[in-house]
Amino acid sequence: xxxLILTSDILENASRHLDELSGHVFDVLKLSKPATIENAxxxxxxxxxxxxxxxxxxxxNTVDFLNSKNDFKKLGRWKRQDPGxxxxxxxxxxxPTPGFEIKAWxxxxxxxxxxxxxxxxxxxxxxxxxxILAWLPENVIFGCPRIIxxxxxxxxxxxxxxxxxxxxxxxxxxxxxxxxxxxxxNLQQTNTNGYKFQGTPQEFKTAKKIVESWGKGQDKYQxxxxxxxxxxxxxxxxxxxxxxxxxxxxxxxxxxxxxxxARTLATTFNGMTVKEWGRLLSKGDDKTIAExxxxxxGIVNEPEKIIYKVRDDIDPVYxxxx
Numbered sequence: 001x002x003x004l005i006l007t008s009d010i011l012e013n014a015s016r017h018l019d020e021l022s023g024h025v026f027d028v029l030k031l032s033k034p035a036t037i038e039n040a041x042x043x044x045x046x047x048x049x050x051x052x053x054x055x056x057x058x059x060x061n062t063v064d065f066l067n068s069k070n071d072f073k074k075l076g077r078w079k080r081q082d083p084g085x086x087x088x089x090x091x092x093x094x095x096p097t098p099g100f101e102i103k104a105w106x107x108x109x110x111x112x113x114x115x116x117x118x119x120x121x122x123x124x125x126x127x128x129x130x131x132i133l134a135w136l137p138e139n140v141i142f143g144c145p146r147i148i149x150x151x152x153x154x155x156x157x158x159x160x161x162x163x164x165x166x167x168x169x170x171x172x173x174x175x176x177x178x179x180x181x182x183x184x185x186n187l188q189q190t191n192t193n194g195y196k197f198q199g200t201p202q203e204f205k206t207a208k209k210i211v212e213s214w215g216k217g218q219d220k221y222q223x224x225x226x227x228x229x230x231x232x233x234x235x236x237x238x239x240x241x242x243x244x245x246x247x248x249x250x251x252x253x254x255x256x257x258x259x260x261x262a263r264t265l266a267t268t269f270n271g272m273t274v275k276e277w278g279r280l281l282s283k284g285d286d287k288t289i290a291e292x293x294x295x296x297x298g299i300v301n302e303p304e305k306i307i308y309k310v311r312d313d314i315d316p317v318y319x320x321x322x
Contacts, residue, residue: 011100024147025144031141037301041286062131086155100129103116106134116162116247123154129155148274172194175193175194177192199239211234265278271295
């Protein structure tokens with residue numbers, strides 16, 4: 001029976017279950033409702049710092065969620081890998097091993113900051129998908145994390161979109177990792193890197209002629225050893241800078257991811273769209289933000305406690321002393 005089940009079947013079933021998470025509240029962390037407007041204003045300024053922690057917690061709970069489904073129990077078990085790629089793999093008799101790379105996105109931040117650097121060569125068997133989970137506290141700045149949107153795409157499509165977007169020889173090169181298959185698993189390299197040309201204008205003209213000598217269409221990215229050898233020739237001849245911003249998922253122009261971003265930002269959440277909340281919290285003044293907190297989140301100052309002091313010359317029962 002298991003021999004009839006393919007990697008694609010496992011990934012399709014898991015994707016269907018993960019789609020159920022949209023709107024789901026994870027009781028993994030809870031922020032209390034601010035007691036005052038001032039506390040709320042201070043909280044929203046630091047809320048994004050929770051994103052890495054919540055991202056890890058969502059990974060843990062996503063694995064538990066998948067393992068709770070009956071259609072996987074007789075075939076194997078989902079397991080989180082840390083460290084390792086992808087984040088979650090299905091351990092069992094299914095080969096190649098199905099897996100999900102899970103990326104949590106806090107959409108009130110400026111962008112999807114998660115990176116995706118793995119080589120196209122890693123996805124030749126279409127065994128890995130990428131699940132992007134957009135989350136916010138239930139009440140924008142307080143409550144438990146709620147999944148407000150989810151997008152699942154293939155790892156191969158993300159890697160290809162990234163390489164096509166960045167690679168532009170000789171100005172910008174995407175380089176595959178060196179062959180490390182003979183190393184132990186913890187020392188094997190699968191990440192690509194981006195390099196920006198730093199030579200003189202005259203050197204650039206010469207480098208461009210070298211690229212043209214490769215033949216028509218050779219400026220298009222290829223993860224093959226032969227093509228990578230050409231790129232390494234350029235690296236050895238001219239000065240290039242390692243791009244530390246390379247491979248951020250918000251910048252690779254992947255159609256599925258771009259559509260997901262647009263849908264998420266247009267989602268109405270606690271009386272305003274996510275995009276409106278983001279604009280308000282990043283550019284609004286304290287007075288405007290405070291009013292939105294009152295209107296949409298019910299955050300108001302607690303009534304001040306009135307402390308009565310009895311004057312020495314006043315009798316609390318009969319009034320002024322004679």
